[in-house]
Amino acid sequence: MKPVLSTDEVVRLEDIIEKEGTSKAELMELAGEFVAQEVERLKPRHVLILTGFGNNGGDGWVAADVLSQKGISVDVVTPVEPDEIPAVLARHVARRTAARDVSLYVGPSRDELSALLEKADVVVDAILGTGFHGSLRSPFSIWIRTVNDASPVVVSVDVPSGLDARTGHVEDDCIRADRTVTMLAPKIGLYSGDGPEYVGELVCGELYEKMDEVIGDVEHAAEIVEPADIVDYLQHLPANVDKYSRGSVLVVAGSTQYPGAAIMAAKSAARAGAGYVCVAAPEPCANIIRLALPSIPVVGIPYDSRGSFGAAARSAVCDLAKKYSCVLCGPGMTVSAGGMDVALGLLELDVPLILDADALNCLAKASIGGIDQTPEMYRREAPLIMTPHYRELSRLVGGDEVSDLVSAIDAAQKIVWAAGSDNLVVVAKGPTTAVVGVEKVLLPMSGPASLATAGSGDVLAGILAGSMALWADQVDIWELLVSYAVAIHSYTGFAAAEEYGEKSVIATDLIDLIGPAMHLAGDEALRSLGLLDGEGA
Ligand SMILES: NC(=O)C1=CN([C@@H]2O[C@H](COP(=O)(O)OP(=O)(O)OC[C@H]3O[C@@H](n4cnc5c(N)ncnc54)[C@H](O)[C@@H]3O)[C@@H](O)[C@H]2O)[C@@H](O)CC1
Numbered sequence: 380m381k382p383v384l385s386t387d388e389v390v391r392l393e394d395i396i397e398k399e400g401t402s403k404a405e406l407m408e409l410a411g412e413f414v415a416q417e418v419e420r421l422k423p424r425h426v427l428i429l430t431g432f433g434n435n436g437g438d439g440w441v442a443a444d445v446l447s448q449k450g451i452s453v454d455v456v457t458p459v460e461p462d463e464i465p466a467v468l469a470r471h472v473a474r475r476t477a478a479r480d481v482s483l484y485v486g487p488s489r490d491e492l493s494a495l496l497e498k499a500d501v502v503v504d505a506i507l508g509t510g511f512h513g514s515l516r517s518p519f520s521i522w523i524r525t526v527n528d529a530s531p532v533v534v535s536v537d538v539p540s541g542l543d544a545r546t547g548h549v550e551d552d553c554i555r556a557d558r559t560v561t562m563l564a565p566k567i568g569l570y571s572g573d574g575p576e577y578v579g580e581l582v583c584g585e586l587y588e589k590m591d592e593v594i595g596d597v598e599h600a601a602e603i604v605e606p607a608d609i610v611d612y613l614q615h616l617p618a619n620v621d622k623y624s625r626g627s628v629l630v631v632a633g634s635t636q637y638p639g640a641a642i643m644a645a646k647s648a649a650r651a652g653a654g655y656v657c658v659a660a661p662e663p664c665a666n667i668i669r670l671a672l673p674s675i676p677v678v679g680i681p682y683d684s685r686g687s688f689g690a691a692a693r694s695a696v697c698d699l700a701k702k703y704s705c706v707l708c709g710p711g712m713t714v715s716a717g718g719m720d721v722a723l724g725l726l727e728l729d730v731p732l733i734l735d736a737d738a739l740n741c742l743a744k745a746s747i748g749g750i751d752q753t754p755e756m757y758r759r760e761a762p763l764i765m766t767p768h769y770r771e772l773s774r775l776v777g778g779d780e781v782s783d784l785v786s787a788i789d790a791a792q793k794i795v796w797a798a799g800s801d802n803l804v805v806v807a808k809g810p811t812t813a814v815v816g817v818e819k820v821l822l823p824m825s826g827p828a829s830l831a832t833a834g835s836g837d838v839l840a841g842i843l844a845g846s847m848a849l850w851a852d853q854v855d856i857w858e859l860l861v862s863y864a865v866a867i868h869s870y871t872g873f874a875a876a877e878e879y880g881e882k883s884v885i886a887t888d889l890i891d892l893i894g895p896a897m898h899l900a901g902d903e904a905l906r907s908l909g910l911l912d913g914e915g916a
């Protein structure tokens with residue numbers, strides 16, 4: 380897994396590295412050399428480097444120096460003369476570079492900048508890095524707009540200029556990078572909010588050769604889960620399994636209004652590997668589900684006048700639930716008094732439980748001021764996975780704004796820290812999904828935008844349930860198993876987008892692609908471990 384840091388922790392990491400004997404000036408040299416190396420791979424003849432007032436600009440000046448010494452023609456744009464640059468380290472490298480064979484442009488007009496952009500093969504954006512917050516001031520606001528209008532090939536240094544590296548928020552304009560070369564470790568803002576839209580391909584220059592020895596000394600905002608990390612869950616089934624040893628899932632879901640959610644979740648759980656799946660649904664919709672899923676038994680449960688779980692549902696569902704390896708509750712069940720009772724009843728049982736969709740909305744309704752204010756409601760021994768999207772997550776914590784990855788992690792941590800259990804995981808679903816536990820925040824591979832379609836969450840919940848049933852006995856770190864399920868869901872999105880077209884994917888397409896998605900994930904894991912060459916086995 381690869382750590383992702385907050386900007387504060389990056390500063391701490393730089394201090395630690397300095398204490399270990401590598402100064403910030405040396406880090407800047409290494410950063411600039413790394414940028415130059417990444418630019419050189421694009422084989423440019425003419426490079427334009429835009430620099431700012433701070434150390435991000437310093438990295439750009441070093442890169443200019445290295446590239447010009449390699450015989451590449453380099454233009455450097457700076458807001459002030461090198462001697463007037465306020466940041467000491469950046470001023471030092473700017474003076475040095477200015478004395479070399481580079482062309483300097485101090486505070487060019489918009490037209491002059493446009494002309495420079497026209498003759499550049501590659502533009503290096505070293506205007507603003509982790510020191511930038513708030514709204515853009517001139518001249519950078521004009522530079523950034525001019526660059527984006529010209530849409531050249533852009534390599535951004537550390538962070539695309541204009542992006543707040545703490546939150547991923549873009550207030551005005553931001554450089555649209557083809558590649559972002561980030562230093563030491565990726566910053567959380569590159570994954571949050573507007574970040575993914577501007578970053579392009581992300582490359583990390585670790586710079587410090589003994590990074591492994593120091594990275595554990597700072598807190599990680601999150602960790603990226605790589606294909607090799609989930610390889611344990613991609614093994615073949617042992618030859619001697621039977622349908623019970625593969626694990627069983629009870630899907631507590633559906634209503635007259637939304638029988639489809641129960642159908643999609645149950646089928647996904649079966650496709651994800653559970654040996655036996657059963658649905659417990661309000662009686663009036665049970666037949667529709669039976670007809671759609673001939674291989675899956677459906678138990679009709681007492682219902683209310685709207686065809687949702689009714690007053691007697693709790694004991695019927697809880698009696699059944701005890702017999703399963705894992706219970707998934709929520710898809711399509713609507714928010715009703717009976718549904719609320721069912722969700723609270725399941726929380727009291729000693730069975731691995733996934734609460735999704737309306738089960739979470741029921742929980743939010745049953746608590747006052749957020750569930751984190753009443754952790755006893757969900758504190759338990761058996762594993763509990765909650766899978767809210769940002770809006771559901773906001774409701775769960777009493778209405779806090781949840782609008783991006785950073786605020787989603789904060790909200791999810793409130794929930795898991797209030798209970799303090801290793802067996803509690805919140806999956807904060809969004810464009811970048813975070814898997815949040817007490818100790819760890821994991822970022823599994825994100826899927827394509829095609830996954831943003833109604834019912835996609837029911838498929839994810841089913842994949843999660845099937846995976847939990849299959850692997851529950853062998854789990855050390857629940858966050859990792861959950862990340863595996865999220866990654867498989869992402870792969871179904873890529874496979875479906877390829878088959879049906881990016882905009883045309885519907886949730887039911889994803890279900891039959893769960894198997895192929897596991898193959899894709901398996902191949903990727905083997906390839907990253909060096910056990911598979913080329914395009915496939
Ligand atoms: N400190 C270190 O050890 C290292 C730092 N590195 C680089 O240094 C960068 C951080 O440097 P700094 O902290 O100097 O910050 P930056 O270079 O990101 O920017 C700070 C400068 O931006 C300007 N600025 C801030 N807000 C602004 C706004 N709203 N509108 C217009 N201008 C604004 C200010 O003039 C300020 O001096 C990193 O992103 C990275 O590129 C790398 O060289 C690696 C080592």
Ligand SMILES: [K+]
Pocket residue numbers: 435504505506507508535536537538539540
């Ligand atoms: K930058």
